[in-house]
Amino acid sequence: MSLRVRITLLLSGLTALIVIIAGFTIHQLTQADIRKSIDEKLTVQLSEVSETPVLVSVIQTQRFFSNLNRRNSNDPSFVERRLDIEIPTFIKSQDDIILATEGYPDFSGIIVPYGFSDIETDGAKWRVLTKTMEVIDFSAIRNIHSAINSGRISYERGMEQLANSDKVNYEILIQAAVKRTSINTTLQDLRQRLVLVGILAVIVSAIAGWLLGTTLLKPLARLARHAQVVTNSADLSNRVEDTYGPPEVETLALEINEMLSRLELSAHATDEALRSSRAFTSNVAHELRTPLTSMRTNLDLPKIHTDMDTSERIQVLNNLVLEHERLLSTLESLRLLARGDLSEAGIFEEIDFAQLIAAIISDQQKIDPECVIKLELPSNPPLLSAWRQGMTLLFRNVIENAQIHSRSSNQKGVQIDIFVEVINQDLKVVIDDNGPGIPQSERKQVIERFIRGSNASTVGSGLGLALVSQQSAIHGGSIELEESPTGGTRAVIILPVVIS
Incomplete structure (x- = not known):
């Protein structure tokens, strides 16, 4: 299910829920208001009827008047009253029905409680208000009324006599009823309108949700198209646009670009690992072929020349030992090169350079005590942020390379001078030897793998300076070969990122 459909369904569902809650609330409030209005009408009706002058008039005439006017309209005691003749009203004295207006239902056999009640008879529902009151004897009422009409006593006097009379002989039951059909009809009409409004609201909200979803999803659709372009491209350096308008979509685009950057780095690291693996395999095959062939030749010599004397056999064995040492040296160098190609920033740590270089010098002097x-x-x-094994490999190879080549061409002894300084947050290390030096035309070549200078001794694999160059690059530095003041080789190593 698409996000647009989900937005549409969600908005439609919320609208339907709101309509249902609002409709139910309106229905209940309307029903309560209608019932309250009916109850108020019934209360007013019984209140009007139960007033003594009106009740006397009703009992005498046994009918309702729209207006109850007195003969003397100027007399303030006569008050104009209005009764709702459309509300069926019932008046009974004990078992005698005094008045039952038109439309009043037959509640025979039904016990109607006092106050408000809901009664059902003949399939119709009624809202009924029942009230009882006590009145004086009807003959007394008529006598007082006749006296008032004849003018023998005033209206106020007659009312006072009625009020003060203690001849209470009759209990009057008054009922007013309103048919609930009008209520049900009104509520049914209201329900129909609410359902119609609800259906229209849901339809409108669904259309609005669809349009809103379309508008909101446009940036995501553009982002998806750009991401598809990147997906179909083999170039991981491509990036999606991060200017889509809404901050949330821009954040998503930035996260996608960040993910692509990590994928690019990961792919680059994988390519480098594969390249290093292929190079290692190729280098092993290339570099081991010669020593292994030489060893095989030396091993075959005693078989071919069975008359070799002891000194010749010892020479063959010495050649085998040299080839074996060369083979081990080459394998170790290749291993270190491969590990350097796969090194990561996570292996870097803070290193005290003074302690590091002092330990390397001490180890090399143990190997060659005559070297100064x-x-x-x-x-x-300074403190360096570096890979400890890589730094050790770098400076050990430079010093060892200087020892080997200086010893083979110098009868006065080997001397190596190391000068260290910090320049502009860079570490500069200068290493001079008094060996034969390297011709200027070969200085850039000898730092490549398996390249040996023309003045180099026969010992070595041609990987020593390649390891130095590799480690310098890993640490963000560089190495340059120059001529030393003594005519030998000067190695200038610059390593940035110095922790002062």
């Missing part, structure tokens, strides 16, 4: 290594550090040695 001088170290000059700044007064405040």
Whole structure:
């Protein structure tokens, strides 16, 4: 189900719920108001009828008048009253029916309680108000009324006599009833109108929800189209537009772009891993072929030349040992190169450079006690954010490379000078040796993998300076080869990101 349909259904459902609640409330309030209005009419009717002058007139004439006018209209005691002759009214004295107006229902056999009640008779429902009152003897009423009419006594005097009379002989029952059919008809009409309004409201809300959903989903539709373009493209550097209007959609576009960036980095890392794996396989196949072939040749020599003397056999064994050492060195270098290609920023840590370089120098001097290594550090040695094993590999290879090549071409002894300084938040390390040096035309080539200089000794795999270049690049630095003051090689290593 699409989001647009869901919005439409949700809005329609909410509208229907609101219409139902509002309709029910209006229906109940209307029903209560109608009942209250009817009850008020019944109350007024019985109140008017039960007043003594009116009741006397009704009893005497046994009928209702629209207007009860007195002969002396100027007399303030005569008050114009109005009775609702359309409300069926019933007056009974004990068992004698005094008056039952037209339309009054037959409640024979039905006990009607005092006050308001709902009575059903002959299939019709009525709202009934019942009231009782006590009046004086009818003959006394007539005598006083005759005296008032003849003028023997005043109206006020006659009313006073009626009020003060203690000859109460009759209990009067007065009832007024209104048929509830009008209420039911009104409520039925109201219900029909409410249902009609509700249906129209739901239809209108559904149309409005559909249009609203279309409007709201336009930015998402554009975002989906752009995302589809990116999906169909093999280039993960493509990005979706992040200017769609609503902040929520723009946030979603930014998150998609962030996800694409992470995917791009992940894909790049995967490509690099595959490239490194292929390169490692190719390098292993290329570099191991020569030493393995040489070892096989040396192993075959005793079989071919069975008359070899002891000194020749020892020479063959020494060659095998050298080839074996070269093979191990090559494998270790390839392993370190592959690990360096796959290194991540998470392995970096704070390193005290002074302690690191001092430990490397100490290890190298243990291997070659005759090598003289001088170290000059700044007064405040820096802390590096670096990969410890990578830093150790970098400087150990530079120093070891200087030792190997300087020893093979120098009879006076090997001397290596190391100068360290901090320049503009960069660490600069200069390492000079007194070896044969590297011709200027070869200085950029020898830092490539499996490239050895023309002045290099026979020992080595051609990976030492390649490892140095790799680690410098991993740490965001660089290495340059120059000529040292002593005619040997100067390695200038610059590593940024110094923690002071």
